[in-house]
Amino acid sequence: MAELLLKVEQVSVSYGAVQALDSVSLEVKEGEIVALLGANGAGKSTLLKSVMRMVPLKQGVISFRGENLSHSRTSGIVKKGMALVPEGRGILGTMSVKENLEMGAFHRTDWESDLKHVLELFPILSERLHQHAGTLSGGEQQMLAIGRAILSAPRLLLLDEPSLGLAPKIIQNIFKLIQKINSDGISILLIEQNAHMAIKVAHRAYVLETGHIVASGLAHEISSDEELKKAYLGG
Ligand SMILES: Nc1ncnc2c1ncn2[C@@H]1O[C@H](COP(=O)(O)OP(=O)(O)OP(=O)(O)O)[C@@H](O)[C@H]1O
Numbered sequence: 598m599a600e601l602l603l604k605v606e607q608v609s610v611s612y613g614a615v616q617a618l619d620s621v622s623l624e625v626k627e628g629e630i631v632a633l634l635g636a637n638g639a640g641k642s643t644l645l646k647s648v649m650r651m652v653p654l655k656q657g658v659i660s661f662r663g664e665n666l667s668h669s670r671t672s673g674i675v676k677k678g679m680a681l682v683p684e685g686r687g688i689l690g691t692m693s694v695k696e697n698l699e700m701g702a703f704h705r706t707d708w709e710s711d712l713k714h715v716l717e718l719f720p721i722l723s724e725r726l727h728q729h730a731g732t733l734s735g736g737e738q739q740m741l742a743i744g745r746a747i748l749s750a751p752r753l754l755l756l757d758e759p760s761l762g763l764a765p766k767i768i769q770n771i772f773k774l775i776q777k778i779n780s781d782g783i784s785i786l787l788i789e790q791n792a793h794m795a796i797k798v799a800h801r802a803y804v805l806e807t808g809h810i811v812a813s814g815l816a817h818e819i820s821s822d823e824e825l826k827k828a829y830l831g832g
C-alpha cells in the first residue's frame with residue numbers, strides 16, 4: 598500500500614476575525630496528484646501555508662510521513678521533504694536564474710545532478726541561467742519556481758495555482774510537466790481554479806468552500822457529479 602505522506606486533521610486557521618479554514622481534513626499518499634479546488638477566498642492558499650507552518654493553526658494536527666509537524670519550522674519541513682511553490686511564485690527578480698535555483702537546494706550539498714535534471718525538464722532555463730530572473734516571462738518564472746522547489750528534493754510538492762496568468766498553450770505545457778514530475782516519483786498537492794485541467798491530471802480531488810471541505814473523491818467521480826460540475830467546474 599502507498600505510504601501516507603501528508604495528513605491534515607481538523608485544521609482551523611483564523612486571521613483575526615476571519616476564519617479562513619474550519620476543521621479541514623485531507624490526505625496525500627505517495628505517488629498521488631491531489632487537486633484542491635475552490636473559488637477565490639475559499640482558503641486554498643491558507644491550507645498550503647498552514648502545512649508549511651507559515652501561518653499558525655488555531656486547531657488541528659498536520660503530520661508528514663507520520664511525524665507531527667507542530668514543533669517544526671518551515672525550513673525544517675523543507676528538509677523533511679515538502680516544498681511549496683507559492684502564490685505569485687516568489688522569484689527574486691534581481692538575482693540570476695541560477696541563484697534562484699540554488700536557493701532551493703539551501704540545505705543540500707549533493708544537488709549538482711539534480712540541477713542537470715531540472716535543466717533537462719525546463720530547457721529554457723538553461724538558456725537563461727545567468728539572466729536576472731525578473732526578466733523572464735510569466736511562464737518561464739513559473740518553471741523557475743517549480744525547478745527551485747524540485748531542487749529541495751521533495752517527496753511532496755505543493756503547487757499554488759501554477760497556471761495563474763499564463764496563456765492557454767503555456768498552461769498545457771505546465772500541466773504536462775506536472776504529470777512528468779509526478780511520474781518521476783514526486784507526489785503533488787495542486788491548487789487550481791482551472792478545475793477542468795486540474796481534474797484531468799489529478800488522481801483525487803477535494804473541493805473547498807469558505808473554509809470547509811464540501812466534496813472529495815476520485816477525480817473522475819468529482820468531474821462526473823452533475824451538481825459539483827455546475828458549482829465548481831463551470832457546468
Ligand atoms: N493575511 C491575511 N489577513 C487577513 N485575512 C486573510 C489573510 N490571508 C487570507 N485572508 C483571508 O482568508 C480567506 C482565505 O484566503 P486564501 O488566500 O487562503 O484563499 P484562496 O482560496 O487561496 O483564494 P484565491 O483563489 O483568491 O487565491 C480570505 O477570505 C482572505 O481574505
Ligand SMILES: [Mg+2]
Pocket residue numbers: 641642643684
Ligand atoms: Mg490563493
